[in-house]
Amino acid sequence: MYNKPFSICLIVQWKGQNAINIEITVKELLKHETFLTADIICNKRSILNNVNTVTIMDIPDIVEWIHPKELIIMGRFMETHFDTEFIKQLADKGISGIISKKKFKKFVTEETIEASQHYNIPMIFVDDKFAWSEVTSTVQKLQSDKQVNILKETEMFHRMLLKYLRTNKGLNDLCSSIQEVTDLSIALADQNLNLIDQSYGFNWKEAIASLTPQDLRHKELLGYTLNQRLVQGYRYHCLENNEQNQLILIKNDEVRDEIFYLILKVPETTNVIQADILSKVETIQSIYHLKKSFYQDVIKTNLIYKDLAFEELLELTEPAPKSRSKFSLILGQRLEEHYQVVLIKNLNTYDNSDKIKKIKLFSEFSEQFYDSYFTNENTLIFSKNNYWVLLIGDSQKDLDLFVHSLSNFLETFLNHNRFYIGIGDRYPYYQLKSSWTEAEHSVLFLEKSNASDKYQFYKKLGILKLFTDESGSVNQLFIDQIRDRFLKPILEYDAEQSGELYLTLQSYFENNFSHNKTSDLLFIHKNTLRARLKKIESLLNVNLKNSNDLMNIYLAMRLNQMKSPLESEQ
Incomplete structure (x- = not known):
């Protein structure tokens, strides 16, 4: 055994290499004149192996001194040591490839070729005239040239980023720049995994259409930055225009508030991402986060100014052309003549200490x-107290459809259905306080109610407006009397007999007292429906053809929706 292996084992490295981790590929190496006439045994994957260093094999037990991504130069040991077992040991060490001279190629067998192909180890046989020093100096020169090119490209890259930050470009043009x-x-x-921005020349939307965050399960080592920072990410293989592509997804630093992915398209055979590319990725993530934060701060500031303007707008009591012009300027659009106030209350609210999260x-x-x-x-948007406020102007058509779509949108956006929407009537812009009061009244009604409805138009409260106060509550004694007289007997009967009289009565009202529609909806025969209605008349001692009785029953059913959650459970 040798005590000083480095005295006979030449490892070509130079100052600064480890610090900035400059790598070249075998494919790049073969373009140099030293290798132009070389014989190559490789496959599509092995020719893309990255090279860090080159080692001359001058001792039999070279394996224990080998490092990953090294090129091994073999001379006379091709005759004595080059077999399938030795190739496997080199593969376990993660070498980049083997360089020898053409005169030693005769010692290569079909078995060793098959093994090298299996382990993705390329074999390069240079002309016999080249000294090993010429080979090692070629690798050094290529890496040095690449380092210079990277520095130049990095300088251009940073200049571009500075220019990007100086311009007024939006958040969706960083990738193309x-x-x-x-x-x-x-x-x-x-x-x-919804696209925010993308470069051109590739159908990104189609490529990740079927990809979900749940598919990203196995995080892999992608490589190291120039500063030797480890970078991990996910690999996703997709087919686009009959071409197989590999997408690399790198998640941003999770300690930041907003999570996003940077997606990099690379050749299908790419295994390790080059250090300079990973360093650029890291910079791009920081730049995007910086500009996104800046945009959000601007938006938040604008929202605050708009909210102050809305407070003033609520105080108007008569036409004010000058004020209208001022508000139009602040809000960035001309105020319409009439508006309806739509209030959204998110029941999953945060406490006062989490104000930043509420604003975000x-x-x-x-x-x-x-x-x-x-x-x-x-449509104008504001926030006031615990409400999100929408001002819907004359230009909005089909308000019912709009509110229904808004409810679906909120359920998706909030990822829950614990919210209420109240809609006031339409008023001139200088009487918004009235529409606000009605919208808030509607929200409070929904909160007091036990109904599953997510939105309430004030105008559709109907007769219930007469019994509700400003908090949305009604006279409890009145509720109890109406319920006991016109509803309680039916509810008790259903509970004791497992009946469906209440459901039948509710459907009967909802279908405008139509026997055909009600029986079809309940999937029962019309005779069964008539029997149930007769039973209801008997229990309540009413006549369902009498308008007064119908009004009292309807009122009892509507007021029953306003039971407290505790009463509901009881």
């Missing part, structure tokens, strides 16, 4: 709301 300078094909996606959520709601298909661009 980077592609123009670096030729990187990249995209940005949110935490649900409202900011995201505003941004996504205006991007929704059902939205009228003239």
